Amino acid sequence: MIYLDHNATTPLDERVFEAMQPYLKSFYGNPSALYRIGRLSRSAVETAREQVAALAGVSPSQVLFTSGGTESNNLALNSIKSHMRLLISSIEHPSVTEPAERFRNRSCSVDILAVDENGLFDRESFERCCSDRPDFASLILANNETGVIQSIAEWAGLLREQSVIVHTDAVQAAGKMPLAFNALNVQLMSISSHKIYGPKGCGALIIEKGIEPEPLQLGGGQEQGYRAGTENVAAIVGFGKAAELALSEMTQWRNQMLNLRQLLEQGLAELNATIFSQAVERLPNTVQFGIDGVDGEMLLMQLDKKGFAVSSGSACASGGGMPSPVLTAIGIAQDLAKSALRVSLGKANTEADIAEFIQSLKTILNRT
Ligand SMILES: Cc1ncc(COP(=O)(O)O)c(C=O)c1O
Structure with a gap:
């Protein structure tokens, strides 16, 4: 996993x-x-x-x-x-x-x-x-x-x-x-x-x-x-x-996260994903994104089958079928909000993990 x-x-x-x-x-x-x-x-x-x-x-x-x-x-x-x-x-x-x-x-x-x-x-x-x-x-x-x-x-x-x-x-x-x-x-x-x-x-x-x-x-x-x-x-x-x-270990952690996040966001850009709040300062480990026409919960389950654990919003709210209140508050359209996935990185993650994740996402979305 x-x-x-x-x-x-x-x-x-x-x-x-x-x-x-x-x-x-x-x-x-x-x-x-x-x-x-x-x-x-x-x-x-x-x-x-x-x-x-x-x-x-x-x-x-x-x-x-x-x-x-x-x-x-x-x-x-x-x-x-x-x-x-x-x-x-x-x-x-x-x-x-x-x-x-x-x-x-x-x-x-x-x-x-x-x-x-x-x-x-x-x-x-x-x-x-x-x-x-x-x-x-x-x-x-x-x-x-x-x-x-x-x-x-x-x-x-x-x-x-x-x-x-x-x-x-x-x-x-x-x-x-x-x-x-x-x-x-x-x-x-x-x-x-x-x-x-x-x-x-x-x-x-x-x-x-x-x-x-x-x-x-x-x-x-x-x-x-x-x-x-x-x-x-x-x-x-x-x-x-x-x-x-x-x-x-905060400085070391932040540098590692920023490097991984950059790789992840590059891969997501190739998939035409919308990265929420990308223009402002965010936690270095967190990327929330949406992909037009995709159901976030379905995508989460397909990623789970391939061995990836991600969230479709806040863990507490997942499974509710409603778009995330946070994305609604930002004014993200319902359909795009419902496609949202959150990736939050941690210290065991590697560049290879990110490459595998992007590749699996491409396969699931049929964009290989
Ligand atoms: C912003 C924020 N506040 C509070 C909590 C609740 O913390 P705990 O799980 O320790 O009760 C969480 C947990 O996800 C959180 O993300």
Whole structure:
């Protein structure tokens, strides 16, 4: 199999697996326990906190471990109180849009920031949304489908001038571009372990001192009282190791991805594919494209038969038969949006993988 769906999830890095192993079996102490084996687990969790803090450019006390990006987004939005005005963009992940909808049903108002034809936040729409000052904004840093990177520092800076609390979903950005929390001007930021070659079911919410989201679960003092429940020590250790590796290997990773992406886009151009948001800055590993007259889900299944794993949009939305809401928000025509496939590259991919992928695509489309 040639795996080309790293924005959905990544395989566990061997070095991460090795770091986790002792905490799956030998070091099983509860990190809240005071005796030695408990203290060993506590110390492992705190080391991981430092590693994740380094990736996010914050101090360890600003890192709250969660069960992943979804929980981090939900917890961040739980800072919203009734009757607040909320601003989100039209290209947020469902783990932001669905909690936002819930707040709308609880007497909050929700404004939607539109994007332009490239998938970048639209200035006019921003000004309209801010004519009545929002209280809280959640704006995605890098989109999971198109890979488009927003100038969050700039938008968040404008919002903070108006004392708006700003959260960013950096789940796809983490490990793929430098992340300096303070320079981004946000007060809350979500990241996830399994997008950076760490284990699934682990993530973090980065939080500025003084911001106090309502905990989603109660019943213990863990994670400064924001997330009750015995910590998933092995997963946290893995997340920490993955964060350390992502930071130290980022330049190498980016160069490798940019080279592969260029080859992929050259091959797609020969097939007359439309590459979405190609004109703007995107994650170096992400290419979303459409081919006129082709059904994306069918193409995905045919590629699967040939041993390629790709996505027909966001993994969460696939199988729904509807065009991707992100492509709809960009204004891509329904038929072209329904033909969309997303290739997201990862560190095991090679130039030969890309050549094979393009060749298989040509064969399936009968364009050899
Ligand atoms: C942009 C974005 N936010 C949030 C999530 C959810 O993260 P997790 O799978 O860790 O819950 C994803 C996962 O695909 C994502 O792409």
